Amino acid sequence: xxxxxxxxxxxxxxxxxxxxxxxxxxxxxxxxxxxxxxxxxxxxxxxxxxxxxxxxxxxxxxxxxxxxxxxxxxxxxxxxxxxxxxxxxxxxxxxxxxxxxxxxxxxxxxxxxxxxxxxxxxxxxxxxxxxxxxxxxxxxxxxxxxxxxxxxxxxxxxxxx
Amino acid sequence: xxxxxxxxxxxxxxxxxxxxxxxxxxxxxxxxxxxxxxxxxxxxxxxxxxxxxxxxxxxxxxxxxxxxxxxxxxxxxxxxxxxxxxxxxxxxxxxxxxxxxxxxxxxxxxxxxxxxxxxxxxxxxxxxxxxxxxxxxxxxxxxxxxxxxxxxxxxxxxxxxxxxxxxxxxxxxxxxxxxxxxxxxxxxxxxxxxxxxxxxxxxxxxxxxxxxxxxxxxxxxxxxxxxxxxxxxxxxxxxxxxxxxxxxxxxxxxxxxxxxxxxxxxxxxxxxxxxxxxxxxxxxxxxxxxxxxxxxxxxxxxxxxxxxxxxxxxxxxxxxxxxxxxxxx
Amino acid sequence: xxxxxxxxxxxxxxxxxxxxxxxxxxxxxxxxxxxxxxxxxxxxxxxxxxxxxxxxxxxxxxxxxxxxxxxxxxxxxxxxxxxxxxxxxxxxxxxxxxxxxxxxxxxxxxxxxxxxxxxxxxxxxxxxxxxxxxxxxxxxxxxxxxxxxxxxxxxxxxxxxxxxxxxxxxxxxxxxxxxxxxxxxxxxxxxxxxxxxxxxxxxxxxxxxxxxxxxxxxxxxxxxxxxxxxxxxxxxxxxxxxxxxxxxxxxxxxxxxxxxxxxxxxxxxxxxxxxxxxxxxxxxxxxxxxxxxxxxxxxxxxxxxxxxxxxxxxxxxxxxxxxxxxxxxxxxxxxxxxxxxxxxxxxxxxxxxxxxxxxxxxxxxxxxxxxxxxxxxxxxxxxxxxxxxxxxxxxxxxxxxxxxxxxxxxxxxxxxxxxxxxxxxxxxxxxxxxxxxxxxxxxxxxxxxxxxxxxxxxxxxxxxxxxxxxxxxxxxxxxxxxxxxxxxxxxxxxxxxx
Numbered sequence: 001x002x003x004x005x006x007x008x009x010x011x012x013x014x015x016x017x018x019x020x021x022x023x024x025x026x027x028x029x030x031x032x033x034x035x036x037x038x039x040x041x042x043x044x045x046x047x048x049x050x051x052x053x054x055x056x057x058x059x060x061x062x063x064x065x066x067x068x069x070x071x072x073x074x075x076x077x078x079x080x081x082x083x084x085x086x087x088x089x090x091x092x093x094x095x096x097x098x099x100x101x102x103x104x105x106x107x108x109x110x111x112x113x114x115x116x117x118x119x120x121x122x123x124x125x126x127x128x129x130x131x132x133x134x135x136x137x138x139x140x141x142x143x144x145x146x147x148x149x150x151x152x153x154x155x156x157x158x159x160x161x
Numbered sequence: 162x163x164x165x166x167x168x169x170x171x172x173x174x175x176x177x178x179x180x181x182x183x184x185x186x187x188x189x190x191x192x193x194x195x196x197x198x199x200x201x202x203x204x205x206x207x208x209x210x211x212x213x214x215x216x217x218x219x220x221x222x223x224x225x226x227x228x229x230x231x232x233x234x235x236x237x238x239x240x241x242x243x244x245x246x247x248x249x250x251x252x253x254x255x256x257x258x259x260x261x262x263x264x265x266x267x268x269x270x271x272x273x274x275x276x277x278x279x280x281x282x283x284x285x286x287x288x289x290x291x292x293x294x295x296x297x298x299x300x301x302x303x304x305x306x307x308x309x310x311x312x313x314x315x316x317x318x319x320x321x322x323x324x325x326x327x328x329x330x331x332x333x334x335x336x337x338x339x340x341x342x343x344x345x346x347x348x349x350x351x352x353x354x355x356x357x358x359x360x361x362x363x364x365x366x367x368x369x370x371x372x373x374x375x376x377x378x379x380x381x382x383x384x385x386x387x388x389x390x391x392x393x394x395x396x397x398x399x400x401x402x403x404x405x406x407x408x409x410x411x412x413x414x415x416x417x418x419x420x421x422x423x424x425x426x427x428x429x430x431x432x433x434x435x436x437x438x439x440x441x442x443x444x445x446x447x448x449x450x451x452x453x454x455x456x457x458x459x460x461x462x463x464x465x466x467x468x469x470x471x472x473x474x475x476x477x478x479x480x481x482x483x484x485x486x487x488x489x490x
Numbered sequence: 491x492x493x494x495x496x497x498x499x500x501x502x503x504x505x506x507x508x509x510x511x512x513x514x515x516x517x518x519x520x521x522x523x524x525x526x527x528x529x530x531x532x533x534x535x536x537x538x539x540x541x542x543x544x545x546x547x548x549x550x551x552x553x554x555x556x557x558x559x560x561x562x563x564x565x566x567x568x569x570x571x572x573x574x575x576x577x578x579x580x581x582x583x584x585x586x587x588x589x590x591x592x593x594x595x596x597x598x599x600x601x602x603x604x605x606x607x608x609x610x611x612x613x614x615x616x617x618x619x620x621x622x623x624x625x626x627x628x629x630x631x632x633x634x635x636x637x638x639x640x641x642x643x644x645x646x647x648x649x650x651x652x653x654x655x656x657x658x659x660x661x662x663x664x665x666x667x668x669x670x671x672x673x674x675x676x677x678x679x680x681x682x683x684x685x686x687x688x689x690x691x692x693x694x695x696x697x698x699x700x701x702x703x704x705x706x707x708x709x710x711x712x713x714x715x716x717x718x719x720x721x722x723x724x725x726x727x728x729x730x731x732x733x734x735x736x737x738x739x740x741x742x743x744x745x746x747x748x749x750x751x752x753x754x755x756x757x758x759x760x761x762x763x764x765x766x767x768x769x770x771x772x773x774x775x776x777x778x779x780x781x782x783x784x785x786x787x788x789x790x791x792x793x794x795x796x797x798x799x800x801x802x803x804x805x806x807x808x809x810x811x812x813x814x815x816x817x818x819x820x821x822x823x824x825x826x827x828x829x830x831x832x833x834x835x836x837x838x839x840x841x842x843x844x845x846x847x848x849x850x851x852x853x854x855x856x857x858x859x860x861x862x863x864x865x866x867x868x869x870x871x872x873x874x875x876x877x878x879x880x881x882x883x884x885x886x887x888x889x890x891x892x893x894x895x896x897x898x899x900x901x902x903x904x905x906x907x908x909x910x911x912x913x914x915x916x917x918x919x920x921x922x923x924x925x926x927x928x929x930x931x932x933x934x935x936x937x938x939x940x941x942x943x944x945x946x947x948x949x950x951x952x953x954x955x956x957x958x959x960x961x962x963x964x965x966x967x968x969x970x971x972x973x974x975x976x977x978x979x980x981x982x983x984x985x986x987x988x
Contacts, residue, residue: 002925002926002927003712003926004926005922005923005925005926006926006928008922008926009662009919009922009923009926009928010662011639011918012922013662013665013666015667016666016669017666019667019682020669023683023684024683027679027681027683028679028681030676030678030679030948031676031678031679031681031683034556034672034940034947035669035672035683035942036570036671038665038672039665039669041665042661042662042665043671044661045658045661045665046662048658049659049662051660052655075753076715076716080715081715084714084715084717085711085714085715085921086713087714088710088715088889089711091893092558092707092710092846092893092914092917093914096897096910096911096914099897099907099910100907104897104898104901106861109892111890111893111894111895112890112891115886115890116886116887116890116891119886119889119951120296120884120886120887121779121886129885134891134894138894138898142898142902147913148902148905149188149221149223150901151905194904195828196827196828196831197827201831223905224904225904225905225906225908226693226904226905227689227690227692227693227904228689228690228692228693229675229692230687231689231692232690232906235689264687265687265689304917308953310949312677313675313676313678313680314677314678314679314680315675315680316674326962334952334953336949336952336953337677337678337948337949337952338677338678338944338945338946338948338952339943339945340762340945340950341820341821343763343818343819343820343821344820346819346820347627347814347818347820348631348632348841350628350966351628351631353631353632353949353953354953364838366819366841370839370841370842411969427858451834451836451837452831452834453834487680488680489675489680
């Protein structure tokens, strides 16, 4: 897990810095100097790191250069963890889609309620009340008090509202 | 006869309009984040407009920053509803963006329903008082280099001195990259730079404090600097003059306020009248004086005329203009 | 000057300013807590009501609100791992780690107390610096500010993992941050860099959206995996008792707290450094206080010093950043720009006058910061129990609430869905970094300092060509930067020599 993520990051940074350098080449020097000065070393070193990961073998955490920034749950078996991660990602992506399609005012209570019921297996009453509280708070504060209205979703626009 | 019919029509329309606006919310979309000049102007107007719109609707301000307000302009041009309830205010240099064919521009400045402008922007060049140049001629003749600080291409802090350097032969080195015009003033105090260009309103406190002295201005003027020489008048040839005029044309429409192109004539007129009345409102005048804002209503028809002038420049002028002036702030 | 000091105090201790300050505190409490509300947005919204007030009342209100937000932002960082304010992100690293170990009370106690100490130091510094402030700020020109940014970037070394590999990854994370900072229109040639023809990217990547993504999303995923409350399976009783421990910690590491407060104040004074930098430099400095390599590894896993440093710095910078605003009219952040607007509204002109003719008003602002922070910290301690108990709430109930806050938070800065996408993308990157053991702090440092470093470098070169390299303050700062880079290397050698 650790080394796969590391590899993904190293390759990702290689890609980003490589692109950054190529794109910057075409610009006048004033705009390109900084991106090049940063981008070229980053590209070289990320390539080195990627190779290190690919060619290295199961080293200690310190040798792998890891930091204890925080540890994502260690005590859950890896497969289960991955499964739950995918699940969580799905919910997050779904929430975003709901916001874009239906607009914040509808997506927020919908998401909260569905998550509580389906993932949390909370009772109907609790879910309903909690959703209502969240919605009132969000609507009352942002729309009424601060006058920060949220745009309606795409679906509403398609339906001609 | 037409007069009487018109009068009758407006008498009938007034209560209908009041009914339309009553209880509704008018939104002014500002193409910048909170805290800037456009935002402050919009908020002052938002506070005083309701009294002057029949039906006294609520007026709120919504910030939609992005791409130097191209996003806000695009939004009100096509996405917002043409119901007379959405107004946009944005970067006065957007006609330049349209003229120089900036990618992403999805509007046509001449097609907006123009309410008008709430102020004109007077750009001046000011340099440190402890330098020996008392007038612009002194500066031009001296041939000594002065350093002018700027924020970036597209802002008047950068473009104004650039044209002075290119066409009027003043020995200027432009040092750009300051985070804001206030940072440039700090650099002036530090003697890192010798002066800056920018709006008279924002430089005025420093003139009053005797830190800097104004030398030159662009066409649009404000009380206090009318006697300064104008850059266009000193242009060596017609081409140079038209380029300088092109740069400064949008400044007369300094705080543009528009609505969706398909807004009804009735709603547009209501808004124009409301803005004109609000800007003359003594309470607003007192408030804006305190905030050091000088508001003055310029009618929408005049604004459209200026837009048309800017956008109908011949290709060779536009090409040369684009060499110097890029769209930015 | 002493009389002005007391005059300022008496100006504040009237019932009207106090009432407005109380109102500001209540509002600021929520503004700091919720990632959706930036201090800037609410300041602007409150500005109209400021009209009816006298200067002292208005500033009591505005400053009361603003200085409190810096304290309560730490609360959401500790409890949920979500930065309530961009300036509170560094507190997440150790603060939230402590919450997960069941030490939420201790972390909160430490955060609150160090915030108070920081606020007082910052206000005090503002008060005594006033006679010296103008020459100080005037000495720091663009070359000096560039070097200061380099010192900040040098802290990347301290924030990386031990060993050559660790430094490499810290450098890569920092480099990525610096590259991300270049997105947008550049102020030299006006070219839209790395925008892929997307209008939204012209302004660059929004800091709040990135921070919320890179810190909050991995936390949410962690909660989802563990299926427990934030504090895990630990008994609830222990949690709130720790608050007093946290207070004691602040005094156990008193000099560290003071040093970090001074770092925060100093960065706050420097115009143009921005509000998010101070906390990271303080955090970097706090990690340097680890005496052995083992101790050093504890940072990020819940070392209280990692809470004290940023907690102090993000409050002390408030006092510091008032200085360029009041003395020069140069606002250090959007919030200060709005405060400046308030100045003009009330007929005050920032500049030398504020330090002479209107000195009592300036001092009243200092006192406001002190009093507002004392009141807030006391109120928070009263609520601490309940706040800490939130870490025992089921994860499945917290997740939707946090997600809603996260999404609203990133959307409301620019009113654009693009910000939410940015949050999600950096959420993914943050997740990978956590799994892979890459440090996130250097990335944030790079992102925050990139534009500043680039702009000041250009200005320095354009204005002075090569001459700026030999200016005295520049050389001193360069030496400091080198010291900052070498320190962790020497630190790690210690066990071998001991």
